[in-house]
Amino acid sequence: MTHPIISIRHAVKTYGKFRALDAVALDIHEGEFLTLLGPSGSGKTTLLSAIAGFTALDDGSVHARGHDISGLPPEKRDFAMVFQGYALFPTMSVAQNVGYPLRVRKWSKDRIAQRVHECLALVQMEKFADRMPHQLSGGQQQRIALARALSFKPDVLLLDEPLSALDKKLRSDLQWELKSLHKKLGVTFVYVTHDQEEALSMSDRIVILKDGKIQQEGAPDDLYNLPKNQFVANFLGKSNVVNAHVIGTQGEHLLAEVEGRQFCATYDHANSPTGQVNFALRPERIRLGPPGQETFDGHIAQISYLGERCQVLVRHDALGEILVSHPTWDAALQPAPQMPVSFGWDAGACVALDAS
Amino acid sequence: MTPSALRIFFGTGSWIILAFLVLPILVVIPVSLTDTSFIGLPKDHLSLQHYDTFVHSTKWLFASWTSIWIGCVVAVVATGLGTLFCIGVWFLSDRAAMIVRWIMIVPILVPPVVQSLGFYKFWVTLGLIDSYLGVILAHVLLGLPYVTISVFASLSNMDRRLPLAARNLGASIGMTIRTVIIPAIRPGMISGGIFAFIVSFDEIVSVLFLTVRRVETLPKMIWEGIQESVDPVIAVVASIFVLITLIATSLAALRRS
Ligand SMILES: Nc1ncnc2c1ncn2[C@@H]1O[C@H](COP(=O)(O)OP(=O)(O)OP(=O)(O)O)[C@@H](O)[C@H]1O
Ligand SMILES: [Mg+2]
Numbered sequence: 001m002t003h004p005i006i007s008i009r010h011a012v013k014t015y016g017k018f019r020a021l022d023a024v025a026l027d028i029h030e031g032e033f034l035t036l037l038g039p040s041g042s043g044k045t046t047l048l049s050a051i052a053g054f055t056a057l058d059d060g061s062v063h064a065r066g067h068d069i070s071g072l073p074p075e076k077r078d079f080a081m082v083f084q085g086y087a088l089f090p091t092m093s094v095a096q097n098v099g100y101p102l103r104v105r106k107w108s109k110d111r112i113a114q115r116v117h118e119c120l121a122l123v124q125m126e127k128f129a130d131r132m133p134h135q136l137s138g139g140q141q142q143r144i145a146l147a148r149a150l151s152f153k154p155d156v157l158l159l160d161e162p163l164s165a166l167d168k169k170l171r172s173d174l175q176w177e178l179k180s181l182h183k184k185l186g187v188t189f190v191y192v193t194h195d196q197e198e199a200l201s202m203s204d205r206i207v208i209l210k211d212g213k214i215q216q217e218g219a220p221d222d223l224y225n226l227p228k229n230q231f232v233a234n235f236l237g238k239s240n241v242v243n244a245h246v247i248g249t250q251g252e253h254l255l256a257e258v259e260g261r262q263f264c265a266t267y268d269h270a271n272s273p274t275g276q277v278n279f280a281l282r283p284e285r286i287r288l289g290p291p292g293q294e295t296f297d298g299h300i301a302q303i304s305y306l307g308e309r310c311q312v313l314v315r316h317d318a319l320g321e322i323l324v325s326h327p328t329w330d331a332a333l334q335p336a337p338q339m340p341v342s343f344g345w346d347a348g349a350c351v352a353l354d355a356s
Numbered sequence: 357m358t359p360s361a362l363r364i365f366f367g368t369g370s371w372i373i374l375a376f377l378v379l380p381i382l383v384v385i386p387v388s389l390t391d392t393s394f395i396g397l398p399k400d401h402l403s404l405q406h407y408d409t410f411v412h413s414t415k416w417l418f419a420s421w422t423s424i425w426i427g428c429v430v431a432v433v434a435t436g437l438g439t440l441f442c443i444g445v446w447f448l449s450d451r452a453a454m455i456v457r458w459i460m461i462v463p464i465l466v467p468p469v470v471q472s473l474g475f476y477k478f479w480v481t482l483g484l485i486d487s488y489l490g491v492i493l494a495h496v497l498l499g500l501p502y503v504t505i506s507v508f509a510s511l512s513n514m515d516r517r518l519p520l521a522a523r524n525l526g527a528s529i530g531m532t533i534r535t536v537i538i539p540a541i542r543p544g545m546i547s548g549g550i551f552a553f554i555v556s557f558d559e560i561v562s563v564l565f566l567t568v569r570r571v572e573t574l575p576k577m578i579w580e581g582i583q584e585s586v587d588p589v590i591a592v593v594a595s596i597f598v599l600i601t602l603i604a605t606s607l608a609a610l611r612r613s
Contacts, residue, residue: 052520052524053524054520054523054524073523074520074523074524075523075524075525075526075527075528077524078526079524080524080525081520081521081524083517083520083521085515085517087515087517087518087520087521089518089521089522089536089539089540090515090518090540091539091540091542092539100522100525100527100535101525101526103535104522104525104526104527104531104535105526148525149525152525152526
């Protein structure tokens, strides 16, 4: 059996009484693009710096390919970090920055020059070799930081919100570049972000953190379609939360009821929920129809037009306000304020959430 | 008073204070060019005769040379020790480190006489009285606070992530200090060194306490010279003194900007 390239076991980090990491357990596999996603202060940077060796854990351990490396200093770990804000050495030129890890490893001058050239070519920055860091734009500095981290062929690349300081256009360009670099090099990426779109579009696997605890981990579409709790449902995209009474099962679905109307929902078969349960419901999975056609009746409270789709807020007496994302090209139903409508969804569009 | 009168009042006031500060220092320059054989302003014409005496006087030249080399040694030693101290404290960056930092600055606050008395008592026990080593040690201690203030200012401006980045990329602590931290704080180290040089070059109180005959620094020679004669060579020495201090200070100031 092959060991995961990094394995974090029961990691705890406290600052005074505050728990920045709370019993985090995580396996990172060779070659994957793993994203740590969470709101500000959720412990993403703390987890990354525990992996890099800057932060000593209060409990638990970090393993690399099965060996405990918790006691190893950062320079012995061979994980390259790209810092939030890049941290280029201001007194060294671009080429010296990129060659720094190689000089530290006592490579010969020729080999260093060759490798520096290769790495700069990788990020399309060959022309800038002799510049100083302060003569570069944010996006260029970002590329140099990346080239520097890749120059010594590390096993793992740790990236702490590498794109957060850049404008939107540049960010999406660099997202593509990072993604294709990952494909090309086969290096394991551990990527930190608080931008959910970035996480969804780039990752093989996403780990969602909140208050130092892992909320859920999985492939982007699994997390999006099957959120475990309300936090995940709302952090990744938008969700309606519907409270309903569970009355039983129907096939592989859960049967629930609100005011005598029934609907089906997906659930985790390991624990069958009973009683009052919260369900997550994506706005784009809800169908609108004329009154009486769908399961529930309500009326439209508000509409905002977004081009291809419009967001419709439907008010229902028992369910409250339900957000619906409705295609504007649907000629059958053109929503208007105060219009009475009915709404419903396919079996399985709704997901039962864990309590909490 | 009207605002403009106020402005004139404060404007003139600050010029007078400035003149008061600077003129007594600069007056030595015309005095050094006097054509008389006693200390005073030039009578008939300017003359370089006392400069001539100075460059031919082994006693004065020797004292100047002593002050300069002691100053240089002090600058190097104080900068080395002060920088190591600052980096250590910066890495720890906890309460104890903060307190130690403040203690380092105490020598600036203690009256020089009191401190020199302390040196004297201690140096007697160590057998360092009237030795170059004794003077250098005392001056290093007096110069250290200036070095630590200056180096610490540079360190606090440095991005805290730089040493982390260096270590992440494979550099040991020693290599990180050598290749990343020192280059980043070099400006602070150089200003600190220049300040330490000036402190040592100007210092007289501890030298009077700690030396007898063997060690003669420039300030001590001036002091002794003024007591036994009114030789205008002293004005020459003082002018050169002002010049060297001015050069060192402006070097430090230029590096700042
Ligand atoms: N040195 C420290 N001393 C005390 N508390 C700290 C320290 N470092 C981090 N924390 C706390 O730990 C928590 C997690 O911090 P962390 O930097 O990991 O958050 P993050 O998820 O990276 O947030 P962001 O998205 O804002 O970068 C925060 O609440 C922070 O205040
Ligand atoms: Mg962070």
